[in-house]
């Protein structure tokens with residue numbers, strides 16, 4: 001049996017009168033790659049914040065990497081979890097060099113360059129840059145990169161600490177078609193690697209589901225519409241329920257969806 005990297009039991013998140021997540025049960029195993037899909041405001045980012053140990057539930061239990069959030073120091077948990085999001089990208093100084101940015105993740109530092117890094121760290125950073133086909137950008141500054149290049153740098157950085165759980169919040173958001181396709185391809189390479197960590201990828205678009213994704217969570221209004229193995233879960237009926245609109249899902253090696 002595989003081990004759970006994350007377990008949510010009866011998890012509710014409220015802010016004032018607003019219910020952001022409502023009574024969520026979910027288990028993510030170490031060999032699983034999840035995609036979370038839902039309309040704006042469904043609670044996807046809130047879910048990732050819970051999984052990143054950046055948010056406590058208002059009710060219920062969040063188990064992460066064998067620990068219960070709230071009963072353990074989150075600063076011990078966070079280095080074991082890789083996260084990319086546009087909010088984090090905004091905090092990256094434009095003048096930071098790509099290689100430094102990736103290598104400094106080993107020490108969970110953004111925009112500082114004070115620690116000693118060893119040869120192994122630089123080798124690992126270069127390996128990750130090559131894996132995401134951005135090794136030619138190693139000496140460029142973050143601010144000079146295209147949006148697609150920035151996304152890949154962030155993912156390389158998130159992997160630098162060899163996280164046990166990788167969380168990607170709309171990694172293809174804002175990319176043009178070619179950039180999106182390149183990123184989806186790079187993620188497919190990662191997701192189909194058995195050594196890659198358990199992953200949760202948030203998106204609005206089924207076209208952005210890379211090969212290697214095994215499970216799907218559909219959210220609407222903070223509630224689970226459906227969750228389980230991808231092929232069983234991502235049906236026209238479930239997607240329509242998640243988006244409150246008649247949608248037709250097809251799969252021909254890639255997922256796509258259109259109005260029914």
Ligand SMILES: Nc1ncnc2c1ncn2[C@@H]1O[C@H](COP(=O)(O)OP(=O)(O)OP(=O)(O)O)[C@@H](O)[C@H]1O
Nearest residue numbers: 015016018020038039040041042043044045046047
């Ligand atoms: N502090 C808060 N107080 C009240 N409501 C909030 C607060 N933070 C978030 N919300 C609401 O919670 C809901 C879920 O937000 P969340 O960012 O998790 O959704 P999402 O699915 O990631 O949306 P999107 O696709 O637009 O990024 C939204 O309706 C949002 O307006």
